[in-house]
Amino acid sequence: MMTCSRYRSGDRVRVRDDYPIGHIRTPVYIRGCEGQVVRYLGHFGNPETLAFCLPTEPRELYKVQFRQVDVWPNYEGSLMDTVELDLYDHWLEGDHSQ
Amino acid sequence: MNHNDHDHDHDHDHDHQGDDKVHAYYQILGQALKELLIEKGVVSASEIRTAMERRDTITPANGAKVVARAWVDGDYRARLLHDANSAVAEFGIEMPTTHLVALENTPAVHNVVVCTLCSCYPRDLLGLPPAWYKSKAYRSRVVHSPRAVLHEFGTDLPETVEVRVHDSTADMRYLVIPMRPEGTDGWDEDALRSLITRDTMIGVASI
Numbered sequence: 001m002m003t004c005s006r007y008r009s010g011d012r013v014r015v016r017d018d019y020p021i022g023h024i025r026t027p028v029y030i031r032g033c034e035g036q037v038v039r040y041l042g043h044f045g046n047p048e049t050l051a052f053c054l055p056t057e058p059r060e061l062y063k064v065q066f067r068q069v070d071v072w073p074n075y076e077g078s079l080m081d082t083v084e085l086d087l088y089d090h091w092l093e094g095d096h097s098q
Numbered sequence: 099m100n101h102n103d104h105d106h107d108h109d110h111d112h113d114h115q116g117d118d119k120v121h122a123y124y125q126i127l128g129q130a131l132k133e134l135l136i137e138k139g140v141v142s143a144s145e146i147r148t149a150m151e152r153r154d155t156i157t158p159a160n161g162a163k164v165v166a167r168a169w170v171d172g173d174y175r176a177r178l179l180h181d182a183n184s185a186v187a188e189f190g191i192e193m194p195t196t197h198l199v200a201l202e203n204t205p206a207v208h209n210v211v212v213c214t215l216c217s218c219y220p221r222d223l224l225g226l227p228p229a230w231y232k233s234k235a236y237r238s239r240v241v242h243s244p245r246a247v248l249h250e251f252g253t254d255l256p257e258t259v260e261v262r263v264h265d266s267t268a269d270m271r272y273l274v275i276p277m278r279p280e281g282t283d284g285w286d287e288d289a290l291r292s293l294i295t296r297d298t299m300i301g302v303a304s305i
Contacts, residue, residue: 025267027214029241041197044269061268063199068242068263077245080260086268 005060006089011037013064013092023051026091030083035066041086060089153226161223161273162294163189166287168200169278175202182273186223193222193271202275203301207260210248210301211272212240220271224296231300240302241265251302274301 007013017032025047043058050056068081075081135141164186168175178185182198198220201209213219214237219227230236240247244261248254255261264272276298282290297303 025215027265027267029214041268041270047268061270063270065262068244072242076243077261078257078259080258081244081262082260083241083263083265085265086270088268 005040005062007037007040007060007062007092009037009039013037013062013094015064015087016091016093022048024048026087027085030066030071030085030087033066033071035064035070037062038065038084039063044088046088046090062087062089062092064092153221156222156225158224158294158296158299159291160186160189160191160225161220161296161299162291163287164191164200164223164273165275165294165299166290168275169290170287175275178275191222193220196220196222196271197269198223198273199270200273200275201262201264201301203277203304205259205277207262208255208301208304209262209264209272209274210240210244211264211266211274212237213266214238214241215265215267218266218271220273223273224299228296248302251297253303255304274299276301276303276305279305 012034013036014034015026015030015032019028019031039062041061041063044061045056046059063084064087065082065084067079068075068077068083069079071083132146136143136146164178167189168178174185174188178200179202182200183193185200186193186198201211203209212231217227217232217237219231221227236247241263244263245255248261266272276294278290279293282293293305295303295305298305
């Protein structure tokens, strides 16, 4: 199952910094942030079309982990703290480990 | 939901006014939708009532059964972490439309769950979510100030423990497996269940 997915656990990804109108399940606070794939969750219908009863094609869903200090400029807490979100593949962009 | 009749079991340092206006709007919308569905024969009032009645019978005792088993049975714990839907089905808990993921607290990682976009919650295991879980205050603050929010719930964690917030933004529902407290060796599952509460399975409290 892992072999046919676009990303693997450990891959660095960046969330698209985009603000389309519609039923978007990618919270605004995480757009543009860089994180690491921790788990491939499977294929699911795309909520952006499902919400309008439009034909949908399955999208790959990933659990992606972000360091809190990379998400919030003035994060008060431990450097180790993280936040994880479930994001569809069309919201993720390639390898940004450089 | 009216401001005066909801569950007030949390610290009240936030204003509910904004949430209440939104609730009132969606309450009217929900009522209109319900009446239309009944009028058009899509569902009956009795079917809606039965579904609500069934929902109200589900309590965090379901989640506690699962966690207590995971504490005493290493094989079950492994199954729960690998495929939570199948593991909870062993207790007759079926979750046909949602995908459950169990998150294990360890001495190094403390997990806490939120849904910043709405109020996704593992209802088949914990029942209906508490009012604070659905409030804008919790949903926005726990993501960027998790330690401050945990502190308000009486949960203080050392800097050496990673606080890991899980924002359920899609098709997954999350259940926290709290750490089994010391001094409970030899306790049977029934006794252990009594320690496992709703808030410990959301992750805002430890045991």
